[in-house]
Amino acid sequence: xxxxxxxxxxxxxxxxxxxxxxxxxxxxxxxxxxxxxxxxxxxxxxxxxxxxxxxxxxxxxxxxxxxxxxxxxxxxxxxxxxxxxxxxxxxxxxxxxxxxxxxxxxxxxxxxxxxxxxxxxxxxxxxxxxxxxxxxxxxxxxxxxxxxxxxxxxxxxxxxxxxxxxxxxxxxxxxxxxxxxxxxxxxxxxxxxxxxxxxxxxxxxxxxxxxxxxxxxxxxxxxxxxxxxxxxxxxxxxxxxxxxxxxxxxxxxxxxxxxxxxxxxxxxxxxxxxxxxxxxxxxxxxxxxxxx
Amino acid sequence: xxxxxxxxxxxxxxxxxxxxxxxxxxxxxxxxxxxxxxxxxxxxxxxxxxxxxxxxxxxxxxxxxxxxxxxxxxxxxxxxxxxxxxxxxxxxxxxxxxxxxxxxxxxxxxxxxxxxxxxxxxxxxxxxxxxxxxxxxxxxxxxxxxxxxxxxxxxxxxxxxxxxxxxxxxxxxxxxxxxxxxxxxxxxxxxxxxxxxxxxxxxxxxxxxxxxxxxxxxxxxxxxxxxxxxxxxxxxxxxxxxxxxxxxxxxxxxxxxxxxxxxxxxxxxxxxxxxxxxxxxxxxxxxxxxxxxxxxxxxxxxxx
Numbered sequence: 290x291x292x293x294x295x296x297x298x299x300x301x302x303x304x305x306x307x308x309x310x311x312x313x314x315x316x317x318x319x320x321x322x323x324x325x326x327x328x329x330x331x332x333x334x335x336x337x338x339x340x341x342x343x344x345x346x347x348x349x350x351x352x353x354x355x356x357x358x359x360x361x362x363x364x365x366x367x368x369x370x371x372x373x374x375x376x377x378x379x380x381x382x383x384x385x386x387x388x389x390x391x392x393x394x395x396x397x398x399x400x401x402x403x404x405x406x407x408x409x410x411x412x413x414x415x416x417x418x419x420x421x422x423x424x425x426x427x428x429x430x431x432x433x434x435x436x437x438x439x440x441x442x443x444x445x446x447x448x449x450x451x452x453x454x455x456x457x458x459x460x461x462x463x464x465x466x467x468x469x470x471x472x473x474x475x476x477x478x479x480x481x482x483x484x485x486x487x488x489x490x491x492x493x494x495x496x497x498x499x500x501x502x503x504x505x506x507x508x509x510x511x512x513x514x515x516x517x518x519x520x521x522x523x524x525x526x527x528x529x530x531x532x533x534x535x536x537x538x539x540x541x542x543x544x545x546x547x548x549x550x551x552x553x554x555x556x557x558x559x560x561x562x563x564x565x566x567x568x569x570x571x572x573x574x575x576x577x578x579x580x581x
Numbered sequence: 582x583x584x585x586x587x588x589x590x591x592x593x594x595x596x597x598x599x600x601x602x603x604x605x606x607x608x609x610x611x612x613x614x615x616x617x618x619x620x621x622x623x624x625x626x627x628x629x630x631x632x633x634x635x636x637x638x639x640x641x642x643x644x645x646x647x648x649x650x651x652x653x654x655x656x657x658x659x660x661x662x663x664x665x666x667x668x669x670x671x672x673x674x675x676x677x678x679x680x681x682x683x684x685x686x687x688x689x690x691x692x693x694x695x696x697x698x699x700x701x702x703x704x705x706x707x708x709x710x711x712x713x714x715x716x717x718x719x720x721x722x723x724x725x726x727x728x729x730x731x732x733x734x735x736x737x738x739x740x741x742x743x744x745x746x747x748x749x750x751x752x753x754x755x756x757x758x759x760x761x762x763x764x765x766x767x768x769x770x771x772x773x774x775x776x777x778x779x780x781x782x783x784x785x786x787x788x789x790x791x792x793x794x795x796x797x798x799x800x801x802x803x804x805x806x807x808x809x810x811x812x813x814x815x816x817x818x819x820x821x822x823x824x825x826x827x828x829x830x831x832x833x834x835x836x837x838x839x840x841x842x843x844x845x846x847x848x849x850x851x852x853x854x855x856x857x858x859x860x861x862x863x864x865x866x867x868x869x870x871x872x873x874x875x876x877x878x879x880x881x882x883x884x885x
Contacts, residue, residue, distance in 0.1 A: 310792070311690045314687050314690055314691060315690070315691050315692060317687065318684065318687050318688060318691040318694075318697055319691070319693075319697070321684065321697075322696070322697040322700045322701065325700055325701055325703075325704075325760065325763075326700050327726055328715050328718065328719045328726065328760065329703065329715075331718065331719070331724070331725075331726060332715055332718060335718075335724060343724060344723050344724060347723070347724070347729065348724060391602055391603040391606065392603055394599045394600075394602055394603055395599065395600060395603035395604065397599055398596055398599040398600050400588075401588060401589060402588055402589060402590075402591050402595070402596050402599070403588040403589060403590050403591075404593075404596050407588075412877060415873065415876065415877055415880065416870075416873060416877075417607075417611060417612075418873070419817055419869045419870065419872070419873035419876075420615060420866055420869065421820070421821045421842060421862065421865050421866060421869060422821075422823075422842075423821075423823075423841075423842050423845045423846070423861075423862040423865055423866075424614075424615050424618050424862045424863065424865070424866045425610075425611060425614035425615050425617075425618060426614070426849070426862075427614070427617070427618055427621060427849060427855050427858060427859055427862070428613065428614040428617030428618060428621070429610065429614040432609075432610075432613075432614065447606065447610060448610055450606060450610075451606040451607055451609070451610035451611050452610070452611060454603050454606065454607050454611075455607070455611070458603070482595075483591065483595050483598075483599070484598065487599075508706055511708065512707075512708035512709060512710075512711075512824075513708075514708065514709060514710045514823070514824045514827065514828075515823055515824065515842075515846075518827075518846075519849075519850075530708050530710045530711070530824075533710060533711060533714065534710050534714075534827065534828050537714065537828070542717075542721075544718060544721070544724055547714060547718075548718065551711045551714050551715060551718075554708055554710075554711050555706070555707045555708055555711045558706045558707070558708070559703070559706055559707075561706075562702075562703075562706045566699065569702070569706075570698075570702070570768055570772075573705070573765070573768055573769070574768065574769060574772045
């Protein structure tokens with residue numbers, strides 16, 4: 290009780306000391322946040338109203354607004370977003386799990402074992418993180434064709450899984466380097482194999498890092514457009530990002546339909562982000578700065 | 582920073598057991614295609630060595646495929662994809678870096694800062710093509726915020742659909758990409774600023790330093806590693822930009838907003854010119870090696 294009173298008093302004192310400088314900073318920061326949110330608000334308002342109404346009155350004008358979810362139904366079922374959803378999930382779920390597991394093995398070897406070319410392998414992973422997708426798609430196109438994996442969802446799962454290994458290895462290695470090694474040493478003395486240690490000790494304590502890697506890899510695979518554009522050409526195989534781009538006509542743009550499609554396409558990663566925000570932010574910082 | 586740890590010498594069998602499962606798919610689906618692209622870019626249809634692919638893509642003057650169109654320079658775009666990428670970098674990189682850093686420092690005294698951080702980060706979670714569509718929406722006449730606001734304050738010439746005019750299309754995309762990517766800069770900088778020892782800032786305050794002096798003389802130097810990361814990752818992002826452009830303008834109108842990645846795709850998909858497409862991809866890769874080599878030197882110097 291006493292402790293609580295002290296904090297309240299302290300808070301009050303701080304409250305009194307608010308300077309005009311702090312007030313201005315608060316206004317500016319919230320102003321920026323509002324500007325950043327505005328496009329999403331506009332997109333949402335446009336998606337729930339008939340486009341004819343939006344273009345005459347503007348989405349910000351709420352007088353006499355007719356709210357309907359017609360645009361969503363039309364995007365989902367008449368324009369194939371539902372099918373795109375299904376394909377995107379079929380690709381993105383395995384293409385997140387497989388590379389995280391494989392890259393964790395690679396990262397464990399890099400973090401714990403000593404072998405020739407170990408630094409070279411680590412360098413290679415960093416370089417691969419920088420290489421544009423454009424640099425591999427042409428030979429890959431012909432390789433997938435020869436393997437009868439072109440225009441197949443399996444093919445895209447393989448490509449994304451392999452593509453994800455580099456950055457996740459970099460990320461997980463940094464995390465493993467920060468882990469205390471003592472428990473592993475004890476297990477080793479007790480006669481456990483490295484594989485057992487990896488599975489029973491290292492992976493369980495790495496769950497936060499694994500969650501971060503899964504969340505970010507899922508978002509990137511879901512958001513990918515270029516690989517899908519290159520390797521999936523039948524409309525029935527299209528993923529959601531391909532679908533939403535085709536909602537845009539060449540000359541006339543129906544923003545009602547397009548805004549509903551856009552919102553649908555970004556919804557799964559957005560929900561995942563809302564649910565796993567902590568892991569996203571940590572993962573992003575860890576990936577970029579190497580501080581796991 | 583972790584202490585340098587001894588790594589164990591273990592049997593080759595164990596090492597290979599851990600390395601082969603990840604390295605086999607990586608070699609087949611990533612490393613082999615990268616080498617293949619380099620090879621393709623240096624040969625002709627009969628597999629003979631040639632530099633003609635590079636010469637022809639560099640000399641290309643058709644606006645939607647050109648890399649450099651310098652003779653068009655004083656006039657509005659198209660200036661060629663390579664120049665567009667450089668303009669993108671020149672505008673986007675300083676804006677994003679500074680805005681993220683300044684906002685991260687400001688947020689220290691802001692109420693509800695975690696909400697602001699979450700809002701700014703949404704751009705990172707949105708698929709690039711959706712980001713491109715939203716950018717087009719923001720700059721569209723009658724429905725977009727930017728033309729409506731500019732029209733209301735009297736700038737009638739800018740109250741139009743930015744993405745369909747050559748003199749504004751590229752800049753609409755660049756400004757829109759600031760909106761998408763600032764969350765990254767903010768997140769990385771905010772993490773660095775949060776981990777600064779408070780005593781530094783308080784000591785400076787007691788010594789009578791102004792907020793601006795503290796920001797410039799203490800905060801900026803201390804968060805330099807974070808800033809370097811943001812600069813490298815933003816450069817890579819700017820160079821590899823594709824989905825935004827494809828979704829918003831397809832590089833148009835008349836090639837006024839093409840970028841290197843898009844030109845590579847046109848050579849491949851529209852012209853079926855695999856060797857030229859490979860040459861553009863190699864040029865793009867060569868440029869991305871500049872920021873990543875800075876990054877590698879920095880990672881290595883910090884210790885392993």
